[in-house]
Amino acid sequence: MTSTSLPDSLIATLPGSAYTDPGIFAQEQERIFETMWFCVARSSELAKPGAFRTVDVGRESILVTRARDKSIRAYFNVCRHRGAKLCTEDTGEVKRAFQCPYHAWTYDLDGKLVAAPNLTKMPDVGRTEYGLVSVAVREWLGYVWVCLAENPPSFEEDVIGAVVERLGDVESIERYGIENLSVGRRITYDVQANWKLIIENFMECYHCATIHPELTEVLPEFADGYAAQYYVGHGAEFGTDIQGFTVDGSEGLDRIPGVSEDQDRRYYAITVKPQVFINLVPDHVIFHRMYPVAANRTIVECDWLYLPHVVESGKDVSRSVELFDRVNRQDFDACERTQPGMSSRLYAKGGVLVPSEHHIGAFHDWVNERLGTPRPE
Secondary structure, X not given: OOHHHOOOOOEEOOOHHHHOOHHHHHHHHHHHHOOOOEEEEEHHHHXXXXXXXXXXXXXEEEEEEXXXXXXXXXXXXXXXXXXXXXXXXXXXEOOOEEEOOOOOOEEEOOOOEEEOOOHHHOOOOOOOOOOOOEOEEEEEOOEEEEEOOOOOOOHHHHHHHHHHHHHOXXXXXXXXXXXXXXXXXXXXEEEOOOHHHHHHHHHOXXXXXXXXXXXXXXXXXXXXXXXXXXXXXXXXXXXOOOOOOOOOOOOOOOOOOOOOHHHOOEEEEEEEOOOEEEEEEOOEEEEEEEEEEEOOEEEEEEEEEEOHHHHHOOOOOHHHHHHHHHHHHHHHHHHHHHHHHHHOHHHOOOOXXXXXXXXXXXXXXXXXXXXXXXXXX
16 A cells, blocks of 8 residues: 555555664664764763763764863764773763773873873874764753764754744743753663654654553543644643642642743653653653664663752652653553564555644654655655
8 A cells, every 4th residue: 555545534654664674774873863963861970070971872882971171071982092992881980081991092081092002102193183082062951962973963953943843932941940950760661662663652642542541641631642742832731630740640749940830730742853752740851862772672761850859858759750650661562562563564565644643754754854765655
């Protein structure tokens, strides 16, 4: 079946191979993850100079650290000598420098080559020229974003612009003061599904009445099948008897002071392509980062962010965490049930999107454009 034979109510999805083909995933690594702004860490994880985190962005390992001047730096996690992986730990802290475990080439926090066996006998080796290769880095919303492109796209247009496109203005997210919130809980999920299936699931609510009983109890309008992201500036309203964004609808925690009256008792969801989901509610923020590992595997790191005194006082955040943890597990289970079907001969030309999912078609067009793949007629 081709898109030309579909009823007007339906539009075609991507073909099954888009979710299973390692070659297509390799193209996505090269043309999407390695060319766009990619969120890699919470800034507070790198509180002191020398604190570091290593993350995979596309096909590359990236080392993110804080320099002596307190700025965030990011480098390819590759020694300039023989290409050994410089840091093998996911997180850690060094005092003054990073030393390659192979031949002891040593780099300071600014990436400069400061020591190596017999380096003094090689005066023609430039300390900066043979230093670590840096990548572009930005901090926003209390998170670190990197871009591997030689000429990075505009952060204001691609990242901040995605928030403006969803909420209507940047002030709406600034009121939550996300950069000043503290991580109350972090859960990492290992999802056996393609990253695009996860994004598509997050973008629509046609499934909400079926698999999210707790969520639709708190946000009754989701039972109608239209996600909050379907409308610019719209936030799904809490049910009449719901006191807070918790698993049982009970009262939440201290409200974020900057949240406006028209944002109170509402839930907002934002997708920042290619791998960030931001969920806003009056007393906390839920921030997802996806790390696509393979065509059929994605690591998702999810932070629950609260006012600092809520976290420091040890207040019980479990009811608010449990609500979206259940939502995540229900969604990821659905994606994992869908992934095998992408290999079926019945899905060779893809499936269909109903009207409340038509905006996902724009996401598919975006993927095709990034890969230079024409959409099937």
